[in-house]
Amino acid sequence: MRVFKFGGASVKDADAVRNVGEILRLFPEDKILVVVSAMGKTTNAMEEIAHHLYEKNYDEFRNLVAERKRFHLQIVDALFQEKNHPIFTQVKTIFNDLGNRVNVPSAENYNFEYDQIVSLGEVVSTKIVQAYIESLYHNSAWLDARKLVRTNHAYREAEVDWTKTERLITSAIDALADKKIFVTQGFLGHTDEGFTTTLGREGSDFTAGIFAYCLNAVDVTIWKDVPGMLNADPKWFDNTVKLDSISFREAIELAYYGASVIHPKTIKPLQNKQIPLFVKSFLNPEAEGTVIQSSMENDDLVPSFIFKMEQVLISVTPKDFSFIVEENLSRIFAVLSECNAKINIMQNSALSFSFCVDGKTNLSCLQEKLSGEFEVKINEGLELVTIRHYDAETIDRLTVGKEILLEQKTRQTARLVIKNVMAE
Ligand SMILES: Nc1ncnc2c1ncn2[C@@H]1O[C@H](COP(=O)(O)OP(=O)(O)O)[C@@H](O)[C@H]1O
Numbered sequence: 001m002r003v004f005k006f007g008g009a010s011v012k013d014a015d016a017v018r019n020v021g022e023i024l025r026l027f028p029e030d031k032i033l034v035v036v037s038a039m040g041k042t043t044n045a046m047e048e049i050a051h052h053l054y055e056k057n058y059d060e061f062r063n064l065v066a067e068r069k070r071f072h073l074q075i076v077d078a079l080f081q082e083k084n085h086p087i088f089t090q091v092k093t094i095f096n097d098l099g100n101r102v103n104v105p106s107a108e109n110y111n112f113e114y115d116q117i118v119s120l121g122e123v124v125s126t127k128i129v130q131a132y133i134e135s136l137y138h139n140s141a142w143l144d145a146r147k148l149v150r151t152n153h154a155y156r157e158a159e160v161d162w163t164k165t166e167r168l169i170t171s172a173i174d175a176l177a178d179k180k181i182f183v184t185q186g187f188l189g190h191t192d193e194g195f196t197t198t199l200g201r202e203g204s205d206f207t208a209g210i211f212a213y214c215l216n217a218v219d220v221t222i223w224k225d226v227p228g229m230l231n232a233d234p235k236w237f238d239n240t241v242k243l244d245s246i247s248f249r250e251a252i253e254l255a256y257y258g259a260s261v262i263h264p265k266t267i268k269p270l271q272n273k274q275i276p277l278f279v280k281s282f283l284n285p286e287a288e289g290t291v292i293q294s295s296m297e298n299d300d301l302v303p304s305f306i307f308k309m310e311q312v313l314i315s316v317t318p319k320d321f322s323f324i325v326e327e328n329l330s331r332i333f334a335v336l337s338e339c340n341a342k343i344n345i346m347q348n349s350a351l352s353f354s355f356c357v358d359g360k361t362n363l364s365c366l367q368e369k370l371s372g373e374f375e376v377k378i379n380e381g382l383e384l385v386t387i388r389h390y391d392a393e394t395i396d397r398l399t400v401g402k403e404i405l406l407e408q409k410t411r412q413t414a415r416l417v418i419k420n421v422m423a424e
């Protein structure tokens, strides 16, 4: 089995779905499990839909559901000449059922409600993609990840139960031995009672890793709108260089620091079973792309850059002049968890603890809960730059006109929190 993953950009409209069909044509000999995300920006729209339903903003809710229904039906209309194909009714039913949720009392747990609704983006996209692939090749099956990926109850950030998932996935595939192409949803799972969970935003890459691990896949290919893994995000950087081959370890580091081309959880299951991961362009499917595998030989050929914008540096100092030790650190971490804040970098001195969080973090929650015991200083509008395989010259070049507020270096990685003083 080979595993392919197509994200939102690669199924954003009818032409993109046709392109997925053409890519599969290049692999006539292989059994392929295809993981598909929601189409285009549907997950963001579904998040808004879940929010409006929960807040009982029924007009906004109905408008957005109608808009998503139109969006998907337009794609179906362009893909299928046969206007009585069952996919038309299937898509309508998904959105009509969603619209009817105004008649059902919302669950108290917002995260639960969110997963039941947002998951429909992947359900509808896979229904469309599988129906289209079936119309081309007549050898496919639709698999319901909501019955195959078993998770705990941590709605929106569910953790996988690997043993049960492996059993469920292998028996589902064994039961469909005559099929060649299997289409399933990225980012979805289910609890042992059968409620839908999601694995965290952008988690479809991880789903590809889960299926590949459970099926001992030959390889995984993640099809993207970029030629492969680059040494920086081309949205922010000109003159990027493609990384032809890097190790699992290097890819984990880059993804962990924020290289958003791959979800950081994807790689570990593949590394454990030595399953190579290809990152390729769906716009140029026959080009080489990047291979992520065990050899570390090429890891340090070029420096890689990861930028996190809109960062906030928070420094806390105990009011009672005590040192930063385990007791007050555990208090600070408890507050971070209560306020759902994720640390991107941290550092301490004798009297203060500093950390960076994303700008969209609930800062007033942190301020309110920390300011009883600590002096809290907040510095907004910063950038966090991570450079893998850095040298002094690269750092100098990057920091011209910038003030460095925090700096950390290991042998391979330099991380800097910087302020653009030129802009002031
Ligand atoms: N190091 C990198 N190399 C390549 N692309 C990167 C890198 N870091 C960030 N990206 C961004 O990742 C995007 C592709 O990932 P994503 O948008 O999540 O795809 P999808 O949702 O279709 O799976 C690219 O368009 C690019 O802007």
Ligand SMILES: N[C@@H](CC(=O)OP(=O)(O)O)C(=O)O
Pocket (backbone or CB within 6 Å): 006, 007, 008, 009, 037, 038, 043, 044, 121, 186, 187, 200, 201, 202, 203, 204, 205
């Ligand atoms: N659709 C989900 C899961 C995902 O991974 O999507 P994509 O492959 O388009 O990043 C999200 O947007 O979070």
